[in-house]
Amino acid sequence: MNNYEMMVIFTPVLSEEDFKAAQNKFTAFVKENGGKVVHENPWGLKSLAYPIQKKTTGLYWVTEFTTPSDFIEKLKIQILRDETVLRFMVTRLDKYAVEYNARKRSGVATGTEKAEV
Amino acid sequence: MAKSNEIKYLTAIKTQQRAKKFCRFKKYHIRYVDYKDAEFLKKFLNEQGKMLPRRITGNSLKYQRKVADAIKKARQMAILPYVTDLFK
Numbered sequence: 546m547n548n549y550e551m552m553v554i555f556t557p558v559l560s561e562e563d564f565k566a567a568q569n570k571f572t573a574f575v576k577e578n579g580g581k582v583v584h585e586n587p588w589g590l591k592s593l594a595y596p597i598q599k600k601t602t603g604l605y606w607v608t609e610f611t612t613p614s615d616f617i618e619k620l621k622i623q624i625l626r627d628e629t630v631l632r633f634m635v636t637r638l639d640k641y642a643v644e645y646n647a648r649k650r651s652g653v654a655t656g657t658e659k660a661e662v
Numbered sequence: 663m664a665k666s667n668e669i670k671y672l673t674a675i676k677t678q679q680r681a682k683k684f685c686r687f688k689k690y691h692i693r694y695v696d697y698k699d700a701e702f703l704k705k706f707l708n709e710q711g712k713m714l715p716r717r718i719t720g721n722s723l724k725y726q727r728k729v730a731d732a733i734k735k736a737r738q739m740a741i742l743p744y745v746t747d748l749f750k
Contacts, residue, residue: 594742
């Protein structure tokens with residue numbers, strides 16, 4: 546079992562319900578395959594730094610989960626088949642990243658605030 | 663009259679020492695560089711959105727690599743631009 550974080554950009558044309566449904570579809574898929582969803586964070590509509598598929602905005606969704614490593618390939622196939630997804634990225638989290646995310650969620654200072662140039 | 667053994671300089675000697683650079687990751691105990699935090703990563707970019715060298719930021723090699731990875735991830739996910747002008 547490893548810790549992963551997935552960020553997905555959905556097309557901005559999705560309605561609120563469609564966006565929710567798409568999230569539920571992937572979380573259900575994670576749970577079905579013996580994974581555990583640690584956290585979900587829908588950022589919502591956000592402007593992109595550069596256009597993707599001629600779209601300048603996207604619906605961001607970040608989720609953190611623990612699954613066996615062979616599940617990620619299956620998950621990728623499912624996402625690639627979904628036409629509402631503009632782009633996605635799965636990142637494996639090390640122990641420091643898990644700690645960082647937990648601290649950020651609970652609102653504890655992560656140390657990056659005072660690191661001024 | 664100046665003595666003959668006194669050394670004269672054409673320009674004034676620098677007396678003020680520049681503050682020593684430090685690695686902010688080591689100093690503040692930051693162990694993970696988050697690719698989702700665009701405001702933090704912007705500190706390591708110039709106005710064209712290019713990455714600043716270690717010479718300027720003072721990062722240690724270990725964390726400069728991690729910053730590079732985080733910036734590349736952020737660019738892929740359209741959180742940071744690849745190329746731009748008047749970024750900051």
